[in-house]
Every structure is written in C-alpha cells, then in structure tokens.
Amino acid sequence: MKFALAGNPNCGKTTLFNALTGSTAHVGNWPGVTVDRRTGLYKKLPERVEIVDLPGIYSLSPYSPEETVSRDFLLSGEPDVIVNIVDATNLERNLYLTTQLLETDIPVVVALNMADAVEREGGRLHPEKLAEALGVPVVAISALKNKNLDAVMKAAWEAASRPRAGTCVLEDTPYRPLYERALRLYREAGKDNPVFRTVKALEGDELEQKASPELFERVAGLKKEGMPANDFGDDFEGIMADQRYTYISARLSGAVTKKEGGEKLSGSDRADRVLTHRIWGIPIFLVIMFAVFHCTFS
Ligand code: GDP
Numbered sequence: 001m002k003f004a005l006a007g008n009p010n011c012g013k014t015t016l017f018n019a020l021t022g023s024t025a026h027v028g029n030w031p032g033v034t035v036d037r038r039t040g041l042y043k044k045l046p047e048r049v050e051i052v053d054l055p056g057i058y059s060l061s062p063y064s065p066e067e068t069v070s071r072d073f074l075l076s077g078e079p080d081v082i083v084n085i086v087d088a089t090n091l092e093r094n095l096y097l098t099t100q101l102l103e104t105d106i107p108v109v110v111a112l113n114m115a116d117a118v119e120r121e122g123g124r125l126h127p128e129k130l131a132e133a134l135g136v137p138v139v140a141i142s143a144l145k146n147k148n149l150d151a152v153m154k155a156a157w158e159a160a161s162r163p164r165a166g167t168c169v170l171e172d173t174p175y176r177p178l179y180e181r182a183l184r185l186y187r188e189a190g191k192d193n194p195v196f197r198t199v200k201a202l203e204g205d206e207l208e209q210k211a212s213p214e215l216f217e218r219v220a221g222l223k224k225e226g227m228p229a230n231d232f233g234d235d236f237e238g239i240m241a242d243q244r245y246t247y248i249s250a251r252l253s254g255a256v257t258k259k260e261g262g263e264k265l266s267g268s269d270r271a272d273r274v275l276t277h278r279i280w281g282i283p284i285f286l287v288i289m290f291a292v293f294h295c296t297f298s
C-alpha cells in the first residue's frame with residue numbers, strides 16, 4: 001500500500017513524514033529531474049505502508065519540475081490514497097491545491113496541520129465542517145507535537161479501500177453545462193481520472209493536449225460554442241483560479257475560526273502601528289536615520 005503526502009511548501013510535510021517514518025526514510029531522486037524523492041515506511045497499520053513525500057507544490061499545472069513529478073506520480077495509479085496536508089493557519093491559500101487534488105479519482109484524506117498554532121492564538125478548528133463540504137475525511141493534527149498522527153493514518157487506511165470519483169468546483173456554477181459536455185467526452189473515451197483531465201483540457205493544459213490530442217481539440221470546440229459570458233474571455237485557467245477561490249471563500253473558510261472579538265495583532269502589526277503612524281511616522285523615520293548616520297560617522 002502506498003500513501004502520497006501532498007501539500008504546499010511549508011505546510012509541515014517533512015515534519016509529518018519524519019514523524020511517521022523515523023529511521024526508515026530514504027532519499028533519492030525522481031526519474032530525470034533533480035527533485036528529492038523521499039520515501040519511508042509506516043508500520044503501525046495491519047499492512048506495511050510506503051509513504052512518499054511529494055515536493056511542496058501550489059498546483060498540478062506543469063509550471064515547475066516539482067509540479068510535473070507530483071502530477072505524474074498521482075496519475076500513475078501508484079498511490080492508494082493522497083494525504084493532503086493543509087496549514088490551518090493559512091487555510092484559504094492551502095485549500096487551493098486541495099480543490100485540484102479532489103479532481104482526481106484517488107481517495108483523499110485532509111490532514112489539517114498546525115492545530116497547536118491555531119489553538120495557541122485562541123482560534124478553533126472545525127474539521128467536521130470541512131469534511132462535510134469536501135466530502136472526504138478531515139483530521140486535525142499537529143505534526144510538530146505528534147498529535148493525532150496515528151488517527152490520520154488510520155483514516156487514510158480506511159479511505160484507501162473506498163472507491164472515490166473526482167469532484168469539481170464547477171458543479172454549481174454557470175460553467176456546469178460546458179464542463180459536463182466536456183466530461184462526457186472523456187467518460188465515453190474511457191479515460192482515467194476523467195474529471196481532472198476534463199478540467200485540464202478546458203484550461204488548455206499542454207500535458208493533457210499531448211496525452212489526448214483529439215479529445216483536447218473537441219473540448220476546444222465546445223469552448224468556442226458554449227462559453228458563458230465572463231471577465232476572463234477564453235482564459236479558462238483564469239476562470240478556474242477564480243472559481244476555486246470563490247468556492248473556497250463561500251464554502252470552506254469557516255473550517256477555522258479566529259479568536260472572537262477581533263484578531264490579535266502580531267508583533268510586526270504592532271510595530272507598524274507605531275512606525276507608520278500618520279503624524280509620528282516621518283519624525284520617527286528621521287530620528288532613526290539620524291541615529292544610523294551618527295553611529296556610522298562619529
Ligand atoms: P514542508 O515544507 O511542508 O516540508 O514543511 P516543514 O515540515 O519543513 O515545516 C515547515 C515549518 O512548519 C517548520 O518550521 C516546522 O517546524 C513547522 N511545523 C510543521 N508542523 C507543525 C505543527 O504541527 N505545528 C507547528 N506549530 N509548526 C509546525
């Protein structure tokens with residue numbers, strides 16, 4: 001059995017990977033590129049599980065070697081489940097990748113990481129709300145404090161044996177008719193991960209064009225006929241990005257709530273409040289500059 005760890009850079013993937021695999025970790029390279037490929041074993045389930053730490057990525061579009069190797073690995077059919085690590089202190093940005101992972105037919109479990117940091121700031125996590133909105137299991141964890149790691153592995157283990165079909169943020173939008181027509185073509189052709197591939201064809205994605213040139217042309221034809229009026233013209237990548245963020249802010253952002261009674265100011269916000277003050281800002285600036293020159297030249 002194989003689990004893939006996927007998430008944005010700095011979401012805590014390596015911390016989680018190290019906590020799960022300990023001394024079994026092994027670092028190699030992805031074929032053909034100099035991107036680290038970390039694998040290791042997790043031994044606390046009835047079956048041995050190989051954990052593959054994918055590179056940190058923001059999308060599955062082929063803009064960087066990291067994104068390409070991650071996408072190829074996910075679509076290869078190798079992973080039995082994706083464990084998507086989401087930084088709960090940066091929820092909306094991290095869920096952007098989640099909406100893309102959910103387009104594949106691979107089972108997904110969301111690990112809502114940095115629960116300790118959110119709670120320390122007086123915020124609260126609502127994994128059950130996120131699970132309901134996304135339709136996949138969500139477990140709040142802290143990779144750093146080793147909290148709930150076995151629970152998220154167990155959820156992944158169970159999800160691996162439940163077949164899943166990809167879902168797409170376009171389902172409740174004016175783009176639905178176009179999306180469904182394109183999806184029908186991919187389904188009829190018997191393609192794997194049809195939702196993911198349909199979205200990529202609509203976006204005009206190069207790798208998908210290479211994979212299925214004929215279908216790609218037919219989807220381009222559907223776009224010419226049936227594109228709803230919008231601000232992006234025929235830039236479907238722009239449309240998708242906009243629709244993903246609209247979906248996230250409308251349906252998902254309530255999964256983490258900040259402390260009641262306004263946000264606590266961070267240290268740098270407090271410093272900004274004084275140093276960039278409307279009246280005192282310039283005098284403070286001049287005093288600091290004078291002090292710097294004085295120290296330098298005297
Ligand atoms: P990666 O880029 O996804 O591999 O992220 P890392 O594992 O390198 O973690 C990035 C930073 O987040 C490091 O400073 C970690 O110590 C920190 N971090 C990871 N997990 C947690 C967590 O659960 N709670 C807190 N507070 N910090 C974490």
Ligand code: MG
Nearest residue numbers: 013014015056
């Ligand atoms: Mg890392």
